[in-house]
Amino acid sequence: MSTQETNGGSSSGVLLNTNKEKGKPGRKRGPVWIHFNDIGTKKEGHIGCKCMYCGWTQTRGEPAQMQAHLALSCSKVPSTIxxxxxxxxxxxxxxxxxxxxxxVSKKRCVNLSQTRIDKFYxxxxxxxxxxxxxxxxxxxxxxxxxxxxxxxxxxxxxxxxxxxxxxxxxxxxxxxxxxxxxxxxxxxxxxxxxxxDKESDLTLGFDGWTSLRGKGLHPMVFRDVCLNAMKLLKNMGGGENSCSELVAQIRAFTQYEKPYDLEYVLGIDNVFLWWRLCNPVRPEEHYIQQLAMKILSITPHNAGCERVFSIIG
Structure with missing residues (x-):
């Protein structure tokens, strides 16, 4: 055997070994990994992943769950993806x-008149x-x-x-x-x-009267607002007549009736001026103002917890 053949064989063997060393063991990654970053350390052949768009993470990157996240859950992924x-x-x-x-269709055909063995067990x-x-x-x-x-x-x-x-x-x-x-x-x-995609000239509408359970949405929300407002006003010392007047004012406010039908001009008006103009009544009858101030006085920090509980009851 010549020296060239020996060198050629050894060089080809080195190339094969190099290619084997460069190749990564295990199954190749799917294209879904393009949209995710690796996180954590590899355990049992799997590594964690993090979505490049919304930051969703998974300790063990599973392609099926990653595809489902992009298709159904991710709110920041481009629409095309x-x-x-x-x-x-x-x-x-x-x-x-x-x-x-x-x-199943590749299995041999069975005569329909023939008794099947699964008839007996x-x-x-x-x-x-x-x-x-x-x-x-x-x-x-x-x-x-x-x-x-x-x-x-x-x-x-x-x-x-x-x-x-x-x-x-x-x-x-x-x-x-x-x-x-x-x-x-x-x-x-x-x-x-x-x-x-097949339709054209669509109009987006909202049915505000019934929910999935058949209950009205707007009436129930309005009723909850009125009940909570009456409860807060009662805790502030208001009586039955005051609560009734408060509900009437809330109803007028939601229906955009007088005196709550005045326009608000940006850059000229401010909230306090508009609010005072909408309530030309005696200070002791400013139920909505008092209720709003009471709600705004509820603070989220620990120092105001006792006051919050006393207001809510």
Whole structure:
């Protein structure tokens, strides 16, 4: 063997060793890491992450949670990036269902008239398609019925599920509250965005009369304000008639009626002049002024705690 061949072989071996040393072990990072900074030390092959836009942190950077943060939670991420990851999460969820369906379809066809073996005993396994459908049904039940997510791991709930379908494995609370919820939220958000993109000349409106529970918003808020105002005025020494007059003044103020219909000019008027002009009554009847001064006298520091508690009662 010549000297050149020996040198060539040794040099190529050095290059291979150098490339191996430069290469980082483990799975390559996904593109989602572009939007996050590394924090902390690497433990068990994982390292913490911090969002470059809002400062959200995670002690163990998980790509699925990072994608969900950019798509659903981050309030400062650019809209283009938000839409990109919304579509990505929706696509991944759809591919999961498609892959599970194709896996079942690849199995050999069975004659419908042939008796199935699972007719005589209940199988302890179900196909992936049914698993996905059951997971969605469980997520819908917990969300729509307002059930706490941690109850999915309760022994009684698992016993009930197993009695209905022995082969179904319910998700853990983390999977239910993170993965399944993120997939459904992403799907709804993307569908709404696609629907809005097709529309034109939209007007944003606000229904201020009913809440999700069917209760009025504006009447309930106004009632709470009046009750609290009457309570504070009573603590200040006001009587029943004074409380009634205060509620009447608040009602007139919210309806922009006289004497609260005067315009306020920036740069010329000030709050005190406008307020005095709106209340041409005797000083002892300035209920709204007294109430406002009493509320403003509540201080957040420790020295005023005793006074705060005495006012609120």
């Amino acid at each position: 938000k839409i990109e990851y919304l579509l990505l999460i929706k696509q991944n969820a759809e591919e999961q269902v498609t892959n599970s369906t194709s896996t 209940e199988s302890d396994q179900i196909d992936s398609t049914k698993q996905v459908l059951c997971d969605k049904a469980v997520a819908k039940f917990f969300v729509c019925c307002g059930v706490a997510f941690h109850l999915v791991s309760h022994p009684f709930f698992i016993d009930m599920v197993k009695s209905l379908c022995n082969g179904y494995e319910p998700p853990c609370s983390t999977t239910l509250s993170n993965t399944l919820m993120n997939n459904e939220l992403t799907k709804i958000t993307v569908d709404q965005q696609l629907t809005l």
